[in-house]
Amino acid sequence: MMSLSRPKSSGSKIGPHSDFREAPDLDRGPQKDKKxxxxxxxxxxxxxxxxxxxxxxxxxxxxxxxxxxxxxxxxxxxxxxxxxxxxxxxxxxxxxxxxxxxxxxxxxxxxxxxxxxxxxxxxxxxxxxxxxxxxxxxxxxxxxxxxxxxxxxxxxxxxxxxxxxxxxxxxxxxxxxxxxxxxxxxxxxxxxxxxxxxxxxxxxxxxxxxxxxxxxxxxxxxxxxxxxxxxxxxxxxxxxxxxxxxxxxxxxxxxxxxxxxxxxxxxxxxxxxxxxxxxxRPNGRKQFRQLNKKHHFDFSKLQETENKTKYQEAIKTELNNIDTNQIPTDINEKWILLRDAIVKAANNTIGANKELPRKPWINEEIIALIEERRKYKNLADIQDKIRYRYYKNLINREAKKAKEVWLSELCEEIENLLKCGKLEKAYNLIKKYFGQRKMMGNSIEDENKKLLIDDNDIVKRWKNYIEKLYHDDDELDELTEEDENDGNEITREEFMSALNALKSKKACGKDQIPAELIKALDMDMKDFMFSIIQESYDTGEMPNDFQDSEIVILPKKARSKRCEDFRTLSILSHTSKILTTIIKRRIEKKIDLQLEEDQFGFRNGKGTREAILSLRLLIDESLRINKPLFIAFVDLQKAFDNVNWNLMLKILKDIEINFKDRRVIHSLYKNQVAGIQINNSERKSYNKERRSTRMYYFTLPIQYTYTLKKRFQNVENAAQALF
CATH class of the missing domain: 3.60.10.10 (Endonuclease/exonuclease/phosphatase)
Structure with a gap:
């Protein structure tokens, strides 16, 4: 290894060169004084x-x-x-x-x-x-x-x-x-x-x-x-x-x-x-900025029996503190009572999930080398330039080696987690260090292609775009009252099956209650929730949170500027999914009986693979008998956002879906409200959706499939009339 000496100082200068670059009196003062x-x-x-x-x-x-x-x-x-x-x-x-x-x-x-x-x-x-x-x-x-x-x-x-x-x-x-x-x-x-x-x-x-x-x-x-x-x-x-x-x-x-x-x-x-x-120095003084952070609970604590019991007892304590004379009779107030008790109990017992910072791979030795290299940066002597180049190459080698060691240790840690069956922790590590980070810019173009960057302008633009997208001159007709007994009561087995079917690790709706907290409720609180679901079904009245959805904007590609270049995802209340899952399971069998064999969408045992296989077999047979085959590809723009509500409800009635089941669907459509969420902004604007079929409700892909089938039947009948 070559011999390295310290840089020479000239006379009584305070540094190895005389540009006074550190300027301690101006630039190296305490950070607090600058603030x-x-x-x-x-x-x-x-x-x-x-x-x-x-x-x-x-x-x-x-x-x-x-x-x-x-x-x-x-x-x-x-x-x-x-x-x-x-x-x-x-x-x-x-x-x-x-x-x-x-x-x-x-x-x-x-x-x-x-x-x-x-x-x-x-x-x-x-x-x-x-x-x-x-x-x-x-x-x-x-x-x-x-x-x-x-x-x-x-x-x-x-x-x-x-x-x-x-x-x-x-x-x-x-x-x-x-x-x-x-x-x-x-x-x-x-x-x-x-x-x-x-x-x-x-x-x-x-x-x-x-x-x-x-x-x-x-x-x-x-x-x-x-x-x-x-x-x-x-x-x-x-x-x-x-x-x-x-x-x-x-x-x-x-x-x-x-x-x-x-x-x-x-x-x-x-x-x-x-x-x-x-x-x-800006003209104004700095003010504290309150950020609207998303709250993520530490669900790992619910795996411990002691913490789960504390959570369940905390909910009961919150509800027991309410005077019996103040117990609400309105279904929305009942739900708010339970919702607030769940959220408060979760905050007090399991708390938020504190994400650990990414482990730095750069070590003290590399930092010391960087400090040493800096000493030779501006020195004119040829030996000093050689030393600078030496440290530059040494830092590159050591940094590359340190990062490789760090990656090797990280991969070993992930492998050990996988061997121990701790899939969740392993996945979180992979996502944290190797997951793709999508850039979420918050600028958007208006109708005249002018770029908007102000939060209020952006929310207003999205509000106008979504209302225009869902606009329909035909309002949803009022549901004609029919036999109140036309509909089977929701059973305890249906409720528990739908509750257990809720998917974990999914974003929360407006009520901010994740599926994990619902599943961790004790039997008494599940009974309370069951009574709310039953009452919603029997009366057709829904808690407001069941009808509200949060729209999240996700870009389809990099540098997306037009509203059309974004996906709009609706985040729903997990509790409302219990009710819609029950309705879905009741009506899907009746709808499935009405569908033709060539319908592959949203059906059990059928999907894209089966559709492609059928098409290939059809093409092969056409080639074998030397007969022309015509294939029409139809892309329905915003398909789920353009279904006529009244027609859809009429079809559900025609195939003899029970009145109470149809009333639940009608209530969810009639009073639905959407909130627009832009890059975690604290500003939200709510607007009433008018034409969307809310495909994010489990029932609606099935309804849409049958509606599409009726449309194609009309096309076939019209084609037959021409020949």
């Missing part, structure tokens, strides 16, 4: 790829060392888009399919929780909107402009795209534009745009940036402050020449809010760019 001053420390850094193991961890280490709140990163060379947490930092990035460019923003824990909106325009422009207070937000844009090797047309296209993003930002909000602009504005002062403390000479693309800032009334902050040259340059070319091509830009009206803007040549991530930082 008290309401100062945002934000920066931008071309990291020259985050693909190598350890580079993301290296970035976070430098952010923590320099007390950075937010750092925009460019040329990350990562594919796709992601939004995730690592080591108490939130990392949001947008790459491309080839992994060539890529931009992102890294936020510390405090500011990571303040993200309101994310716009992933492409692999060169990303914007986030941060909550500051009720009156003001902070918009941060990270850019990565093409190099001089690219034609001017691409540069102009970038400015046009940047204009699109700027139009989304309110004038009252603070604005910070970060990035590698690949343009040199130089040290020539431009009134109201740049100062005379830039670096180098202006080039043609630097003049284009100046013109852009003039038009938008922006100022380039890192040309305003008098600094040593070592604090000005942002990029060192392969030949050793230094340039200033990275900039932090703010509105001219907020120039007074900029306290400092300079580079950190001592910050090291094995990049030829320096970290550029700005201290910025």
């Amino acid at each position: 008290k001053q309401n100062i945002l420390k934000i920066g931008t850094w071309n990291v020259r790829s985050l693909i190598r193991p350890g580079k993301t961890e290296n970035l976070i280490l430098e952010m923590e060392r320099l007390n950075m709140d937010i750092v925009g990163i460019s040329e990350i060379k990562l594919r796709d888009q992601r939004d995730y947490w690592q080591n108490n930092h939130r990392i949001i990035y947008s790459g491309d399919e080839k992994g060539v460019a890529g931009v992102g923003i890294v936020l510390n824990k405090e500011w990571g929780k303040r993200v309101k909106s994310i716009v992933l325009l492409n692999s060169r422009i990303i914007m986030i909107k941060l909550f500051l207070n009720d009156k003001e937000d902070v918009a941060v844009i990270q850019t990565y402009f093409p190099t001089s090797a690219h034609p001017d047309d691409e540069i102009e296209e970038m400015y046009d795209q940047l204009d699109e993003v700027l139009e989304l930002i309110d004038k009252k909000d603070s604005l910070v534009i970060l990035g590698d602009w690949n343009a040199a504005v130089g040290n020539t002062k431009e009134v109201n745009v740049s100062g005379n403390n830039g670096y180098g000479r202006r080039n043609r693309r630097g003049q284009r940036l100046i013109d852009f800032c003039k038009e938008k009334e922006f100022v380039i902050t890192n040309t305003l402050f008098q600094q040593p040259n070592s604090r000005k340059y942002t990029w060192t070319s392969p030949g050793g020449l230094k340039f200033q091509i990275d900039y932090i830009i703010v509105r001219r009206s907020q120039q007074k809010n900029v306290l400092q803007s300079k580079t950190y040549p001592g910050a090291d991530i094995n990049s030829d760019h320096n970290l550029l930082s700005m201290k910025f």
Whole structure:
């Protein structure tokens, strides 16, 4: 191994070089003091790829060392888009399919929780909107402009795209534009745009940036402050020449809010760019942001008899505290009584499931090597450059080795869990460390293709889209009263069978009661729930939670912007599924008898495989006898959202479904309400659905199948009349 010596210090200088890059009096003060001053420390850094193991961890280490709140990163060379947490930092990035460019923003824990909106325009422009207070937000844009090797047309296209993003930002909000602009504005002062403390000479693309800032009334902050040259340059070319091509830009009206803007040549991530930082004091004070977090109970505790008993006893205690004179007679009030008792008892006994953070694989030895490499970054001696290169290669090797060891240990842990039959824990580990993370951006286009990022505007857009999707001029007719005795009473066996059939680990409806809590009830509470289900069936009156559904929006593909490019999933109350399962089991046999043999959808023992087999046999037979075969493929758009309610209920009556069974279905349709949920936003807008067949109720695929069969019969009859 080559002999390594410590870097030489020159005279009485406080460091091995004289750029005073640590600046302890300005930048290394306690984090608490910075928070008290309401100062945002934000920066931008071309990291020259985050693909190598350890580079993301290296970035976070430098952010923590320099007390950075937010750092925009460019040329990350990562594919796709992601939004995730690592080591108490939130990392949001947008790459491309080839992994060539890529931009992102890294936020510390405090500011990571303040993200309101994310716009992933492409692999060169990303914007986030941060909550500051009720009156003001902070918009941060990270850019990565093409190099001089690219034609001017691409540069102009970038400015046009940047204009699109700027139009989304309110004038009252603070604005910070970060990035590698690949343009040199130089040290020539431009009134109201740049100062005379830039670096180098202006080039043609630097003049284009100046013109852009003039038009938008922006100022380039890192040309305003008098600094040593070592604090000005942002990029060192392969030949050793230094340039200033990275900039932090703010509105001219907020120039007074900029306290400092300079580079950190001592910050090291094995990049030829320096970290550029700005201290910025927004106009308003930071306010606490209350997040609407989803509550996940720790169901593993219910596996222990003692905890399960405590949970059951806590429910009884809650109900016993109610005065007998205050016991409600209304079915909705009865349900609320039981619902609240279940949720409160679960909170007090089993509590929330606290997800453990991801285990870091980077070790102290690698961190020490990173610290050692930093010492040689800016030293001019050839031996120091050799040492820097040595540590760079050593860190790459050790980081790769450490990650391989960590992955091996993790896989061994998963294998041991599988051998012990602990499938749930094994699956959770696989999902946690290897599961695909889908990027959930919260921007959407309106009818005129204008991008919306405000929560209120987005919810309003979804409300209008869903109401238009489900709109039908024909209202659901009132159900004609028939024999009240036309319907068998729900038996205890039916109730218990439907309850036990509830699937675990499924999202909750509006009542926030998962199936696991229902199954863990003791017999007394199950009897109470049974009485509510019975009363709903006998009277046709439903608790409000049974009729409410939460609509969750999921993208079908990356960078989805149109409402049509999303799936709308409805999350229902698990307790309501007990009733609908009972109805489904009662009517499916009658409907199945009415279906033809060529109907494969939603039938026991038949499915896609059987349908494909039948089609192949038909094709083979057609070829054998040399007879033409015509196949029509019909794709019914939003099929379950376009079934006529009145026709469907009429068909159910025609095939002699009992009145009470039909009344339950009618009640669920007539009074249904949908709540729109956008990226866990606390803002929701409820609208009445009108035409959807609520296919998520178990009964409705069966009803739809029979309705479709009647439609095809009409087509066949019409075709026969033509020949």
